[in-house]
Amino acid sequence: MPVIALLSAVFVVGFEQLVQWKYGAMGITGLLLLTIGTKAKSPAVSSMGALVLALLVAGPAL
Known part of the structure; x- marks a missing residue:
């Protein structure tokens, strides 16, 4: 169980850094709002x- 929690935390932090x-x-603000709302x-x-x-x-609609 701790291994799954650790992998999950690493994935979430990595995804946040990518965004x-x-x-x-x-x-980050959009991701935070989406997470909190969920x-x-x-x-x-x-x-x-x-x-x-x-x-x-x-992106910009030009």
Whole structure:
């Protein structure tokens, strides 16, 4: 069980670093909102986080 928890923590930290490297502070904010909304079972907060991430991935519409 501790091995699974350790691997899970390493994966989460690695994913957060990847998002921050690629999308900056707004990427971390979107990921944080999505995570908090999911854990708190708040559709409004998780939707805001998903929207932020979707806008960052879509990029500027020129």
